Amino acid sequence: WLIVTNHYPIYCTINDCFCGNYTSAAKEEACEPAEDGNWIPGVYEVNGIRMKEVFEPLLLKYDVDLFLAGHEHCYERSLPVRNFAV
Numbered sequence: 001w002l003i004v005t006n007h008y009p010i011y012c013t014i015n016d017c018f019c020g021n022y023t024s025a026a027k028e029e030a031c032e033p034a035e036d037g038n039w040i041p042g043v044y045e046v047n048g049i050r051m052k053e054v055f056e057p058l059l060l061k062y063d064v065d066l067f068l069a070g071h072e073h074c075y076e077r078s079l080p081v082r083n084f085a086v
Contacts, residue, residue: 001065009069010051011081056082 059067060082079086 002062003066003068004059004064005068006051006055007069008051008071009076010056010067011078011084012072013076014072014074052083
């Protein structure tokens with residue numbers, strides 16, 4: 001087995017500020033804007049897009065069996081995902 005661990009997930013489905021999965025209305029209800037009034041981007045907006053572009057191809061190239069990530073304070077698991085498709 002080839003197992004890779006990382007702090008940030010490439011994909012996350014939680015409807016919260018940190019994951020970045022929210023509608024505009026939900027964002028206004030749940031998320032605090034920064035001191036300058038701008039919204040703080042979620043983990044996916046900051047890390048997930050770049051990780052998906054750079055890191056996911058390496059995971060696929062080297063046939064990684066299991067990818068474990070943290071950061072989100074909840075448990076998620078899924079079927080194998082490639083480019084947002086199961």
